[in-house]
Amino acid sequence: MKLKYIVKTLLVGLFFTACSKDSDSDTNEPTTTKPDEINNFVWKAMNSWYYWQSNVSNLSDGKITSTVAYNNLINGKTPDALFYSLLYQRGIVDRFSWIENNNDIVQVSKIAEVEKKGGFNYAIYPKDASNTNMVALVNYIVPGSPAALAGLKRGDVITKINGSQLTSSNYNQLENTQLNITLAASVQFTNSSMITTDKAGTVTVTKADIDENPxxxxxxxxxxxxxxxxxxxxxxxxxxxxxxxxxxxxxxxxxxxxxxxxxxxxxxxxxxxxxxxxxxxxxxxxxxxxxxxxxxxxxxxxxxxxxxxxxxxxxxxxxxxxxxxxxxxxxxxxxxxxxxxxxxxxxxxxxxxxxxxxxxxxxxxxxxxxxxxxVGSNTLYDSPAYDYVSYANRSTKHKWQLQPITxxxxxxxxxxxxxxxxxxxxxxxxxxxxxxxxxxxxxxxxxxxxxxxxxxxxxxTAAKSTSPSFSLKINNLAAFNPTNTAKGLYIEDFKGLKNNK
Structure with missing residues (x-):
């Protein structure tokens, strides 16, 4: 099997995924006279590399001139809460930065690019203008994958997951390790909505390690x-x-x-x-x-x-x-x-x-x-002597690492x-x-x-005419396929890129 890797990624997610809980609220931990070690890494790495550093007042160089003020700023927060609080207009301007807390998973998924997946790529579509009830259209199936073995096909329409109607609130469950999905037997359109009828029974898909040929x-x-x-x-x-x-x-x-x-x-x-x-x-x-x-x-x-x-x-x-x-x-x-x-x-x-x-x-x-x-990103590690870009020289005391836009x-x-x-x-x-x-x-x-x-x-062609008389706004958070968010743009030879300028 080929080794794969990511040094720098142009993140393609419209989701703020993280291996840790994303919490924007401070904890009740007391302020100490010493900076929290992990949060110190988070702030200084962001201060150095974050693309919009000059636009975020809490990332200004002046914040570190006073030890007390700096400690008060970074302490008493979980690392992810601090990270997300430092983003520039999060969700509006910066839709793509994230933090995660498991180097072992990151090393496998980003360096090896062998991921646990069901093996079907899909997109989410609203059934009507309320953007509540959804369906998932299967774009393609990875050959030999669990989805292929389960009989899923390109063009299948998923209406339910684990017996529940697919909605804007639960569609992310399509990323679960194991899922039972219900497929549509028919799809019809009215002037304002999509109407589906379901097939009997369900299809079970269990994730496995997949190395997908692009x-x-x-x-x-x-x-x-x-x-x-x-x-x-x-x-x-x-x-x-x-x-x-x-x-x-x-x-x-x-x-x-x-x-x-x-x-x-x-x-x-x-x-x-x-x-x-x-x-x-x-x-x-x-x-x-x-x-x-x-x-x-x-x-x-x-x-x-x-x-x-x-x-x-x-x-x-x-x-x-x-x-x-x-x-x-x-x-x-x-x-x-x-x-x-x-x-x-x-x-x-x-x-x-x-x-x-x-x-x-x-x-x-x-x-x-x-x-x-x-916009794009470097992976940042707790390696201050190497300006936070060295995986080999990172601190092994914790597993946090950053993926901010840089x-x-x-x-x-x-x-x-x-x-x-x-x-x-x-x-x-x-x-x-x-x-x-x-x-x-x-x-x-x-x-x-x-x-x-x-x-x-x-x-x-012998195309079946669905004749939809509407085109709902689907390019939004609810419609973006989270299985596509991890790839991005990466640069293998960053040192060589610099030397060739």
Whole structure:
């Protein structure tokens, strides 16, 4: 099994998940004359790295000039309460920072990226404008996973969990270790709501360790004399750079001259992979700047560009540090235009690909508004002598570590980022109900639209018409799939990035 790792993540969550209880209230612990050791780490690491440090009065350098005032500020709080109290307009500006209290879990899930999952990716949809009753649409199934073995399929609609109607209050139970789910037998639409009827019985799914291949599907389609590649890419994982490069080699041999890149379920991943993907698509702009990273004023030395390269790098984990192993020549299609499928689950490195690549070639987007995630994060450890970024030199007295936003990113011209990416061709998200079968089936309205744009022809399908006359606001907390929140954007060779500026 390949080792995987995350050094720096561009977090794709709209949830403030933590392994500890998230409490914003102070405890009744008395103020002492010495700073709490863990809280001292939390405050000083945030003071050094937090992107909005200058906007948070309680993170100003002046807070540490008075020992008594500083101790009063940080003591008497749980570490997570202190952390969340220091965020800049939490939930409005900063929607993505978190803290967690289990290095062992973090090391497995973020370094190895082998996670306990049921093996089905889903999205939550309101049944009507009240945003109370929900359904979960299964986007895809990981082959060989518990969900696959249980018989779940892409396009299944989950209506109940453990016998209870899925709602805005309980849908997070879909992340439980074991769950019994009820599936819809039928889905219909009125002018203002979705109506479902249930199948008899339930499906049981128990989580297991899963190493998901992000290259979910590739197919060559031939229409109107065009060789169209359809690639479903569900995560920017650098340990799969070789498979991604081989996929583009296959496209070369297939004579692909048009590409539909499906990023609807892609919550982000490796910066190295994102840059390599751009080169695989075009390849004519080697050594040109691709992405610009901007840190706070205390870390201006980290600011800089990541350039396009005709080589793709591979890394491995050595002594808990990502270490360069080898590189290969990139296989490029030399395309000057691509079509990208997007959704309200498209975020981070996927949005980077759209925003940065379109400075060089034409990028046509099809689908829904994306998440709007143009900031990123370092993992911070209690290693003050190493400015809180060394895992190997962290304190072993506790297991707290931080994942705050520490930088923003921009395209090569440093253009202001939009709140969200609005697609060039919008698709009603409810139109996919009853029309998601296997990947590549042109019943899928998103893929169908891309093929029509490429060929100029109407694609004949046997699609079932759900004919929804409404499109509820689904790009919100209740609709975002929490299973996609852990990937983000990470940089394997941070030291190398600095040295190459």
């Amino acid at each position: 290259i979910a599907y590739y197919e060559k389609k031939v229409y109107g004399g065009k060789n169209i590649g359809y690639l479903v890419f569900n995560g920017f994982k650098s340990d799969y750079n070789d498979e991604l490069n081989l996929t583009f080699a296959k496209m070369q041999s297939d004579g692909i001259n048009e590409l539909v890149l499906d990023l609807r379920y892609n919550g982000g991943g490796s910066l190295e992979t994102a840059v390599a993907l751009a080169q695989m698509i075009n390849g004519n702009f080697t050594n040109k700047p691709y992405i610009y990273l901007d840190f706070n004023n205390k870390h201006n030395s980290e600011d800089g560009y990541k350039n396009l390269s005709d080589k793709v790098k591979f890394f491995n984990l050595v002594d808990n540090e990502p270490t360069f192993q080898k590189e290969e020549n990139i296989n490029s299609l030399v395309l000057t235009k691509i079509y990208v499928l997007v959704s309200f689950q498209t975020a981070s490195a996927s949005e980077l690909t759209i925003q940065c690549l379109k400075k060089y070639i034409s990028v046509v987007t099809i689908g829904e508004e994306t998440v709007g995630k143009f 930088f923003s990113y921009y395209n090569k011209d440093k253009d202001a980022n939009p709140a969200k990416i609005t697609p060039d061709h919008e698709i009603n998200p409810y139109s996919i109900f009853l029309n998601l079968v296997e990947f590549g089936n042109i019943k899928d309205p998103y893929l169908n639209k891309a093929l029509e744009l490429i060929t100029g022809q109407t694609m004949r």
